Amino acid sequence: MAVKISEDAKRKFEVAQERFSRLVSLDSDPVLVLLKGHLLIEEQLGLIIQSHLANPGAIKDARLSFSQKLHLAKAVIGMSADFVALIAEVNRVRNKLAHQAEPGDVIQLCARFIQQCMSHSQMKKYLAHEPSQIEWAL
Secondary structure, eight states: OOOOOOHHHHHHHHHHHHHHHHHOOTTSOHHHHHHHHHHHHHHHHHHHHHHTOSOGGGGTTSOOOHHHHHHHHHHHHOOOHHHHHHHHHHHHHHHHHHHOSSOSOHHHHHHHHHHHHHTOHHHHTTOSSOOSSSTTTO
C-alpha cells in the first residue's frame, strides 16, 4: 500500500534529517549515535501519530512506549513489516545498552544492525558509500 506524503510532511522530514546531521557526526561514538538516533526516531514516530489524530493533545500524557509508538505509526501510515523490524531493532539494541551494565560488544551489535539495514531495499537508496558507523541507518 503506497502512502501519499504531503509536501508539509516532506518538508518536516527534511528538517528532521538536517537536525540529525547537526546533532550526530560521523566521528561520534557509535553508542552516542545509537542513543541520539533512537531519541530522534521516537520523536518522529510521535509526530507521525500526532499528525493523523483529530485531537493530538488527548494523548499528550499517555506515556506511550517506543514500541507502542512504532506500532501506532505503522497502523497510521502503513510501514512494511521489515521496515518496522529495523526500527524495532534500534529499540532492542538501545534497550540492551541502557539496561545492561555490560551489554557485550557494542561494535558487534551495531554491525549486526548495519547488516540488517543494508539488506533492506528501502534503506539501500540512502547509502552513498559503505558505512563505517551506524549514522546513516538511524
